[in-house]
Amino acid sequence: MSEFGAYVRDRRERLRKADPRFSVRQLAHRLGVEPSYLSKVERGETAPPSEAKIILLAEELEDDPDMLLAMAGKVSSDLQAVIRKRPELFGTLIRELKDMPEHAVLRLVREVRDGTW
Amino acid sequence: MSEFGAYVRDRRERLRKADPRFSVRQLAHRLGVEPSYLSKVERGETAPPSEAKIILLAEELEDDPDMLLAMAGKVSSDLQAVIRKRPELFGTLIRELKDMPEHAVLRLVREVRDGTW
DNA sequence: CAAACCGTGTACTATGTAGTACATACTCTA
DNA sequence: TAGAGTATGTACTACATAGTACACGGTTTG
Numbered sequence: 460m461s462e463f464g465a466y467v468r469d470r471r472e473r474l475r476k477a478d479p480r481f482s483v484r485q486l487a488h489r490l491g492v493e494p495s496y497l498s499k500v501e502r503g504e505t506a507p508p509s510e511a512k513i514i515l516l517a518e519e520l521e522d523d524p525d526m527l528l529a530m531a532g533k534v535s536s537d538l539q540a541v542i543r544k545r546p547e548l549f550g551t552l553i554r555e556l557k558d559m560p561e562h563a564v565l566r567l568v569r570e571v572r573d574g575t576w
Numbered sequence: 577m578s579e580f581g582a583y584v585r586d587r588r589e590r591l592r593k594a595d596p597r598f599s600v601r602q603l604a605h606r607l608g609v610e611p612s613y614l615s616k617v618e619r620g621e622t623a624p625p626s627e628a629k630i631i632l633l634a635e636e637l638e639d640d641p642d643m644l645l646a647m648a649g650k651v652s653s654d655l656q657a658v659i660r661k662r663p664e665l666f667g668t669l670i671r672e673l674k675d676m677p678e679h680a681v682l683r684l685v686r687e688v689r690d691g692t693w
Numbered sequence: 694c695a696a697a698c699c700g701t702g703t704a705c706t707a708t709g710t711a712g713t714a715c716a717t718a719c720t721c722t723a
Numbered sequence: 724t725a726g727a728g729t730a731t732g733t734a735c736t737a738c739a740t741a742g743t744a745c746a747c748g749g750t751t752t753g
Contacts, residue, residue: 483730493713498731509711529663538659538667539651541674546646548678550655552685553666557658559688561665567684568669571676600700610743615701626741 463530464503470520471501490515507531580647581620587637588618607632624648 475481480489487497490512499505507513513531517524528535542549556564592598597606604614607629616622624630630648634641645652659666673681 479728482728484728492711494729495714495731495733496712502731504731505712506710512711523664523667525663525667529660532660534651534656534659534663535667538670539656541670542651542655543646543649545678545681546642546651547640548681548685549670549673550640550642550652552673552681552688553655553658553670555685555688556666556669561662564662564665564669567688568665568672571669571672571684599698601698609741610745611699612701612703612744613742619701621701622742623740629741 463507463527463532464501466530467516467520468501470522474520486519489519507533510536580624580644580649581618583647584633584637585618587639591637603636606636624650627653 471481471483471486480486483498483501484494487494490497490508492508492512496505496508500508507530508516510528510533513527513533514524516522517527520527525535525538542553556567588598588600588603597603600615600618601611604611607614607625609625609629613622613625617625625633625648627645627650630644630650631641633639634644637644642652642655659670673684
C-alpha cells in the first residue's frame with residue numbers, strides 16, 4: 460500500500476496542468492534524480508526516496524515536508540535529533556499526548572508559543 | 577566516538593560484579609546474539625544493534641530504553657509512529673519545545689497528565 | 694590437570710536503501 | 724515527417740545494516 464507515490468503523482472499532475480515544468484522528466488531533473496526513478500517512485504514500484512529528496516519534493520509541490528516524510532514512513536531527522544537530546548523527557552511527553560485530541564495539543568502549542576502560562 | 581558501546585560495557589561489568597550471569601557470553605545468549613558480536617559492539621568496533629536488541633538490552637541493564645536508543649543514534653519506532661500519524665501537529669510541538677528548559681517541559685507533562693488545565 | 698567458561702579476531706553473508714544508465718515506444722508540433 | 728519531449732521497462736550497483744560461524748588462546752574451578 461504505497462500511498463506516497465500515488466499522492467505525489469496526483470499532486471504533480473495537478474500542477475502540471477498549469478505548468479509544463481511539472482513533467483516527470485523536468486521535476487526529476489530539478490530534484491537531481493533520473494526520470495525513470497521518479498516514475499517508479501510515483502507508481503510505487505520502488506520505495507520512497509531519501510529524506511533529502513523528499514524535502515526538495517515538498518518544496519516543489521508546496522507541501523509540508525513533515526507530512527510528506529510521514530507518508531514515506533519517515534520522521535524528519537531534525538525532529539529525531541531534538542528527541543535524542545532529551546530522550547526520556549520527550550519520550551514521556553509524546554506518549555502522554557499520543558491520544559490527545561487535536562485541539563488540546565494545539566492549545567498547548569499556542570500556550571507555549573505565547574508564554575501564556 | 578561510540579559512546580554507546582563504552583556505556584554498555586561499563587554497565588554490564590558493574591552488574592557482573594554481583595552476578596556472573598552478566599558475562600559477555602551469557603548476556604549475549606539472553607539477547608539472542610553471538611558473544612563475539614556483543615563484544616564488538618561494546619568496544620565500538622561495530623555499530624549498535626537493532627532497535628529490538630537495544631530494548632532487550634535496556635531491560636537486562638535496567639536502563640531506560642529511550643535513553644539507550646538515543647545513545648545508539650536512534651528514536652523508538654513507536655514514538656515515530658505517533659509523530660507520523662499527525663506529522664504537522666507533532667512537528668510544530670516538538671520544534672516549539674526544542675529549546676525549552678527541562679522544568680518547563682516537565683511542568684507541561686505534569687499538567688497534561690493531571691488534567692490541570 | 695582437564696573440563697568449562699571467558700573474551701575476542703577473522704571471515705563471511707543476507708537484506709535493505711537509494712539510487713544510475715540506457716533503451717524503448719509513444720505523442721505532439723513546426 | 725523529422726525532431727523534441729514524454730513516460731516507462733530492464734538491468735545493474737555502491738553502500739549500510741545487522742548480524743552469524745568458528746577458531747583461538749587465556750583463566751578459573753572441581
